[in-house]
Amino acid sequence: MQSVExxxxxxxxxxxxxxxxxxxxxxxxxxxARPGEIVGIMGPNGAGKTTLFDCxxxxxxxxxxxxxxxxxxxxxxxxxxxxxGLGRSFQDARLFHTMTVFETLLVASELKMxxxxxxxxxxxxxxxxxxxSNAKQSALQMVDLMGLGGFRDKLIKELSTGxxxxxxxxxxxxxxxxxxxxxxxxxxxxxxxxxxLDPLLRRLRDHLGCALILIEHDMPLLxxxxxxxxxxxxxxxxxxxxxEEVVRHPEVVRSYLGDDxxxxxxxxxxxxxxxxxxxxxxxxxx
Amino acid sequence: xxxxxAGMVIGMANALLAMxxxxxxxxxxxxxxxxxxxxxFAVAVMLALTRAANLNYWLALLISIVSSGVLAAIxxxxxxxxxxxxxxxxxxxxxxxxxxxxxxxxxxxxxPAAPGGGDESAFFGGGNVFPLPFxxxxxxxxxxILGAEHFIALVVGPLVALxxxxxxxxxxxxxxLRASAQNIQRARLLGIPVGRVSTMAWVIAGVTSAIAxxxxxxxxxxxxxxxxxxxxxxxxxxAAMAARMESVGTAFGVGLGxxxxxxxxxxxxxxxxxxxxxxxxxxxxxxxxxxxxIKRTVSAEESSWEVSEPIRGLPIEVANHPRWRQTVFTGxxxxxxxxxxxxxxxxxxxxxxxxxxxxVSVVAVSATVLTGWAGQMSLGQWALAGVxxxxxxxxxxxxxxxxxxxFILAAALGGLIALALGLPALRLEGTALAVVTLGFAxxxxxxxxxxxxxxxxxxxxxxxxxxxxxxxxxxxxxxxxTVYATRAFQRxxxxxxxxxxxxxxxxxxxxxxxxxxxxLTAFVLSGVLAAAAGxxxxxxxxxADKSVFGPVRSLSIISAVVIGGLGSISGAIIGAFxxxxxxxxxxxxxPFIGLLATGAGLLLLVIILPGGxxxxxxxxxxxxxxxxxxxxxxxxxxxxxxGLEELPEDLSGLDDLPSExxxxxxxxxx
Numbered sequence: 010m011q012s013v014e015x016x017x018x019x020x021x022x023x024x025x026x027x028x029x030x031x032x033x034x035x036x037x038x039x040x041x042a043r044p045g046e047i048v049g050i051m052g053p054n055g056a057g058k059t060t061l062f063d064c065x066x067x068x069x070x071x072x073x074x075x076x077x078x079x080x081x082x083x084x085x086x087x088x089x090x091x092x093x094g095l096g097r098s099f100q101d102a103r104l105f106h107t108m109t110v111f112e113t114l115l116v117a118s119e120l121k122m123x124x125x126x127x128x129x130x131x132x133x134x135x136x137x138x139x140x141x142s143n144a145k146q147s148a149l150q151m152v153d154l155m156g157l158g159g160f161r162d163k164l165i166k167e168l169s170t171g172x173x174x175x176x177x178x179x180x181x182x183x184x185x186x187x188x189x190x191x192x193x194x195x196x197x198x199x200x201x202x203x204x205x206l207d208p209l210l211r212r213l214r215d216h217l218g219c220a221l222i223l224i225e226h227d228m229p230l231l232x233x234x235x236x237x238x239x240x241x242x243x244x245x246x247x248x249x250x251x252x253e254e255v256v257r258h259p260e261v262v263r264s265y266l267g268d269d270x271x272x273x274x275x276x277x278x279x280x281x282x283x284x285x286x287x288x289x290x291x292x293x294x295x
Numbered sequence: 296x297x298x299x300x301a302g303m304v305i306g307m308a309n310a311l312l313a314m315x316x317x318x319x320x321x322x323x324x325x326x327x328x329x330x331x332x333x334x335x336f337a338v339a340v341m342l343a344l345t346r347a348a349n350l351n352y353w354l355a356l357l358i359s360i361v362s363s364g365v366l367a368a369i370x371x372x373x374x375x376x377x378x379x380x381x382x383x384x385x386x387x388x389x390x391x392x393x394x395x396x397x398x399x400x401x402x403x404x405x406x407p408a409a410p411g412g413g414d415e416s417a418f419f420g421g422g423n424v425f426p427l428p429f430x431x432x433x434x435x436x437x438x439x440i441l442g443a444e445h446f447i448a449l450v451v452g453p454l455v456a457l458x459x460x461x462x463x464x465x466x467x468x469x470x471x472l473r474a475s476a477q478n479i480q481r482a483r484l485l486g487i488p489v490g491r492v493s494t495m496a497w498v499i500a501g502v503t504s505a506i507a508x509x510x511x512x513x514x515x516x517x518x519x520x521x522x523x524x525x526x527x528x529x530x531x532x533x534a535a536m537a538a539r540m541e542s543v544g545t546a547f548g549v550g551l552g553x554x555x556x557x558x559x560x561x562x563x564x565x566x567x568x569x570x571x572x573x574x575x576x577x578x579x580x581x582x583x584x585x586x587x588x589i590k591r592t593v594s595a596e597e598s599s600w601e602v603s604e605p606i607r608g609l610p611i612e613v614a615n616h617p618r619w620r621q622t623v624f625t626g627x628x629x630x631x632x633x634x635x636x637x638x639x640x641x642x643x644x645x646x647x648x649x650x651x652x653x654x655v656s657v658v659a660v661s662a663t664v665l666t667g668w669a670g671q672m673s674l675g676q677w678a679l680a681g682v683x684x685x686x687x688x689x690x691x692x693x694x695x696x697x698x699x700x701x702f703i704l705a706a707a708l709g710g711l712i713a714l715a716l717g718l719p720a721l722r723l724e725g726t727a728l729a730v731v732t733l734g735f736a737x738x739x740x741x742x743x744x745x746x747x748x749x750x751x752x753x754x755x756x757x758x759x760x761x762x763x764x765x766x767x768x769x770x771x772x773x774x775x776x777t778v779y780a781t782r783a784f785q786r787x788x789x790x791x792x793x794x795x796x797x798x799x800x801x802x803x804x805x806x807x808x809x810x811x812x813x814x815l816t817a818f819v820l821s822g823v824l825a826a827a828a829g830x831x832x833x834x835x836x837x838x839a840d841k842s843v844f845g846p847v848r849s850l851s852i853i854s855a856v857v858i859g860g861l862g863s864i865s866g867a868i869i870g871a872f873x874x875x876x877x878x879x880x881x882x883x884x885x886p887f888i889g890l891l892a893t894g895a896g897l898l899l900l901v902i903i904l905p906g907g908x909x910x911x912x913x914x915x916x917x918x919x920x921x922x923x924x925x926x927x928x929x930x931x932x933x934x935x936x937x938g939l940e941e942l943p944e945d946l947s948g949l950d951d952l953p954s955e956x957x958x959x960x961x962x963x964x965x
Contacts, residue, residue, distance in 0.1 A: 066805060091807030099805070105798035108791075115788075116795045120807040122788050127816055131780050131789075141787050184806060 306554015
């Protein structure tokens with residue numbers, strides 16, 4: 010085997026598979042990522058991208074073995090995988106809509122608050138108080154860093170999708186995982202904001218030193234960020250390698266990209282983009 | 296065989312009830328807790344017309360059935376439809392309010408003089424009181440005696456069921472109803488008049504309920520003052536659940552079967568309580584084993600759990616303003632003085648009453664923790680209180696344990712039973728869980744509180760030191776401790792996690808929150824609080840049996856919490872005072888004022904002021920604060936985005952955030 014030793018990988022998954030009834034949604038997918046690496050996942054709708062994330066983070070009990078760092082997390086509950094260093098964002102970035110931004114960040118500090126147990130918080134004992142005030146401080150810092158100052162006491166449901174996305178990333182930062190799974194960070198936000206995602210995600214990666222695995226339909230964003238791209242179709246890996254190799258792979262072209270060069274190169278915001286899953290800006294509605 | 300026939304007569308009530316429940320669920324996606332009351336209303340109209348107004352039987356029958364159908368239509372149009380987009384819990388609780396309102400309507404109808412000139416709340420039973428279209432010589436069949444009323448039930452019941460089934464299957468309204476039950480958005484887009492179809496379903500449900508009640512009233516009896524028994528409702532509900540809330544025919548069949556079972560169990564054991572447990576088991580098993588419509592629709596709709604906007608604190612500048620702090624301090628002193636001096640100024644009965652209100656407040660707060668924060672719909676809080684009351688009484692009276700030891704044991708057992716109740720809750724959500732907890736409340740009163748190993752003598756000793764004043768202060772202490780602990784909870788990790796789990800369990804899991812443990816913690820905490828209050832409750836009244844801890848009050852408590860404002864501690868307490876206080880102090884004005892206040896008040900609040908009374912109170916606080924401090928209290932909602940495009944510059948500071956230098960004490964750093 011020419012792959013790196015599991016111990017040096019931030020994430021390694023072997024033979025991930027799952028069937029829903031008769032449908033083989035994922036079939037023997039291998040995926041690995043080194044610390045600091047950005048891996049892109051592409052594929053048409055129904056290829057199994059989100060299902061793969063669900064298997065990796067434990068929301069769906071799939072086949073195969075999964076390691077985070079050198080810890081095997083196969084069969085573990087999602088919250089234990091999170092504790093092992095696996096962070097994840099969701100496509101809709103719904104977060105907790107009756108909470109304020111600040112409270113959401115506190116919730117994200119969960120993994121750093123093991124000392125604040127039921128009994129100590131019930132009686133307001135010192136371990137709980139210290140953990141709480143520490144969490145509050147780092148949440149405040151994060152609010153400042155991400156420019157969320159004006160939104161600190163806003164409810165999540167009052168925010169636009171773009172802002173929720175930032176809060177979501179801030180939560181990931183607070184969690185400080187060693188592997189981050191991002192499910193379509195550009196969905197539901199405007200073109201210009203999506204362009205800003207590239208440097209933001211790089212910074213996030215640099216800061217955490219984590220492996221970043223992202224699903225993305227925005228080809229320019231994906232190809233610009235990813236050091237390695239995995240193309241999925243109907244639950245199988247059809248191509249894997251450097252971005253420029255994968256986009257030229259005949260099967261990828263046939264199944265997903267089509268032969269329109271517009272699809273993979275960034276063009277003016279108003280140009281028609283045949284294969285892109287971008288919704289018009291909904292952010293300004295609320 | 297004879298018993299089977301008798302059981303089928305009884306089962307007809309369950310069966311027709313189940314059908315009505317399914318119909319209403321199909322149209323409004325809610326379990327109509329007022330369904331039985333629709334029928335009871337028709338019976339009351341019938342009685343009034345035939346006995347008080349001496350009308351012809353058939354004419355009276357027609358008027359009663361029509362009035363019940365019209366009432367159902369009004370309810371659907373004026374209440375349910377307005378609330379269609381509300382969370383299911385609110386809708387469910389609105390039907391409790393509807394039920395209370397119908398009871399009031401029923402009570403103001405002229406009542407026939409009871410035979411023998413007894414008081415007007417007499418219990419009517421048997422064909423000699425209730426009108427029948429014809430009478431026959433009773434026929435003896437094995438161990439049962441069948442009269443005209445039984446034959447009517449056996450013939451008319453199935454005919455009604457058949458008519459409803461045929462209607463659903465073949466009429467265009469029936470098909471439209473089935474379509475909108477499957478997917479209401481799609482049905483609407485296809486041009487189905489969803490509203491009219493829904494009203495139609497309610498009318499049919501109302502008419503079915505009326506016919507069922509009228510043919511069954513001579514057999515199972517009818518009381519003009521009491522609510523239609525929850526145990527019967529649970530039997531209907533179990534049948535409806537077994538039919539997955541979608542098949543009217545199955546619901547009818549299972550309902551009949553449960554009636555037969557009831558009769559057999561009663562014959563063998565001489566008690567009907569055992570059936571309550573069976574019913575509870577049927578509900579639990581069908582819900583846990585099948586992924587039926589309930590589960591699907593409920594989880595899809597419940598995901599947007601949003602009772603109302605949470606109450607926000609004052610902005611920091613206002614809260615720290617010296618004049619405002621002074622006001623708060625004065626207000627606090629005033630309140631404290633009132634609470635402490637009250638028992639010395641009031642008479643014994645008033646003080647005792649206040650103590651019970653404090654205890655109900657504790658139970659209401661326990662419901663807030665479980666339902667408001669953790670999002671676990673519970674319609675069985677009072678039964679959890681009963682666990683503490685009944686078992687605690689046994690510990691004191693039979694086991695002769697010291698009072699405080701028994702208190703702690705009772706509270707602990709409450710937590711334990713709540714934990715057991717929480718286990719199915721891990722797989723159920725929303726309405727399904729509400730049904731399970733209501734089933735628990737009914738089964739607890741019907742069975743658990745009757746078991747020799749659980750219940751003592753049914754009486755509770757009041758320790759010598761427990762004068763009414765002491766009782767008041769102990770209740771007060773329990774409430775204060777509850778408020779202190781739950782507030783500490785709400786502001787810190789575990790309480791926050793509960794709300795996170797309620798809002799978005801998947802996201803919570805992804806952040807490493809142990810969702811299962813968080814949910815169970817809510818159950819245990821709420822069980823402990825409720826049982827502690829229940830223990831003191833039975834100490835106060837000296838009784839500890841199922842008559843004290845019946846299931847109806849569980850429903851009242853959750854409506855009180857909603858009236859007060861679901862989700863806030865003060866809301867729970869305000870709700871408890873409203874619910875307990877109005878009947879107590881208003882009884883002189885009208886005996887119905889309690890029902891009217893909780894019934895109509897509930898509906899008005901739910902429709903006009905979804906935040907509950909707490910919203911009014913806090914609105915008042917905000918106005919007062921801005922008047923005193925002269926500052927603007929409203930937090931401006933600026934609907935803007937800090938566009939992602941502006942961020943990269945701001946993020947330069949990110950590199951300066953050293954992860955190891957973060958002031959985090961735990962060793963969880965990678």
